[in-house]
Amino acid sequence: MFVSNCLFGCLGALNWLLYLKIKKSNKLTLGGTQNSLERQINIKMITSFLIIVYLGLLNVVIHLGVYDSPLIYWGISVVVAAAVVYSIPGVITWFLLGLTFYPVSLFLKRNWFAAHAISLNRFQTEVLNEASYMGILLFIGYVVYLFQKRLSNTLENLRQSRHFLLQAQNVANIGVYSLDINLGKWESSTILDRIFGIDKAFNRSVEGWASLIHPEDHGFMLDHFQNDVLGKHFQFNKEYRIIRQNDDKVRWLHGKGELEFNLQSQPTKMIGTIQDITERKIIELELVAAKNEAEAALKTKATFLDIAAHELRTPITTLALLLDVLQKENEKGLAPSASIVIRFRKQVDRLTGLVLDLLDMSRLDRGIIVLRPERTNLVHFIKKCVEEFRFQFPSRRFSYVESDKAIEIEMDTVRIHQVLSNLVDNANKYTPTDSPIEIKIEDLPEMVRVSVIDCGQGISKEIQEHLFTEFFRGNTQETNRADGLGLGLSVCRGIMDLHGGKIGVLSELGKGSTFYFELYKKSKTA
């Protein structure tokens, strides 16, 4: 009796140590709320410990000879178990074990060795009984040990795989969720909480999720969830933006989810993953933008070649024909007439203009135009320009109010002259010959504005947007009315950019147009 009780004591102590060890090693990695699996493991461990204590007690009771009152111990043990295990399955297990106590005690009481024909003295009987108890108890102890060992291995494996899973989720930034469709509530992993930027208090419902979605994606995401997933039972699979709860940052997510169904084929759950793909998405969007830009550049190039070829053909055709005329006159021994020379000059000027525009555009593109700013009296400069325009377009009326106030600024006079003549050229080209062109200087607080005002047909808002881009020419239906490559205004913009100034247009259809440029009075180019 003494030996078997010692064995029980050891077994119980070992069991308790094992339990503490497993509990300690798992505590750190499980994290979050205690889930049902962990609870079950706790119950099993405590139960097996109590079985050993119980069997020890049983041993004591049998040896004390209190065979007739096992029910008392049974009752006590059920109460103890209920108090310790604190769970329904624990109490049931304990109850069933208690039930076995009674027949076992009755069986042992029989002293079944004495029932045999072998005659044994009291000592011999005592030894044999003790040996048989020990045998039974060691067997039970061994079974419990095996059970615990398996449990311990299972737990270790579970711990390992859970660790890997968590690490993988962490590295891939993948959060996991489980949505109860009937309740409309979801549970989330810690990584998902981090992705959403939410804390424990967050309302984990469908509405809560919807409130995180970026306003622009809100509509189609709810539509996808309601119609595609819940309605048609498709897989949930979308890339969408959220506004992260804790820092209000826009993040790109990739959400995936599968439905789970009950026996009536009704969806009950949706389990899925959410990955933060912001960094990848940003690169993706940049690539798309770069591709579009490259395509636009190719298109611009094609447009340019088209326009350039067309624009070059006309003056070349004209020059060739004029040469033919010249040749004929020459054959007749006539000197070239003045009118032919003027016509030659006009066509060559036109070609020169085209080539200069092209050169400027290419230089601006490559950033190799260097300004030569010098201190200039703008009022005086504009006055000189207007005189020049009057000479250049003798049939056009230019109105210009002279002012004697000097406005000194830093600018590249050649380039600013180019901008102004371009604006005047355009005004001349697009307005009836009899309407005047006004040139005006305004002295604004920080800047000086020079405007070229015409009474032409005006420019619609849509066209205004494109005016300063390359190769754009107003009124595309009559493109040939306006010669040129459509580079003039974009070259002007480039020049004004270099000056740190501005260029713009104010116009309304039917009310004429005002093209203006502005220069800082205090030099910004320095």
Add this chain to the structure above:
Amino acid sequence: MNTILVVENEDDILFALTILLERDGYAVRTAQNGAVALETLEKHGLPDLILLDMSMPIMDGWEFSRVLDEKYKNKPPVVIMTAAADAGKRAKDIGAADWIGKPFVLKNLLELIKKTLSSAVPAPQS
């Protein structure tokens, strides 16, 4: 003497072609655009050939050809002059007799005019 109507908005081309064609023995009439060309037709009757530029302000080559087809049953052959890349297709679209791309060599233009005039069905006498 064959009469040629040149419709072209580029003043210098009109100037040069007039001199060159007249020197080659044609009577030349000119118009700056389709609308002016139609007026000329009203006033002076049909020429033997029309040299037509396609892109012109006010009334371009397409519009002019359309009105020409509508108004005149026995229209004279039209030769178009264009800087566009798809000149052949344009010529077919408006039912032109032939086309020449800009820039062109005078010799080729004169040959084309000669060829077109000789192969044209003479207008009915009545």
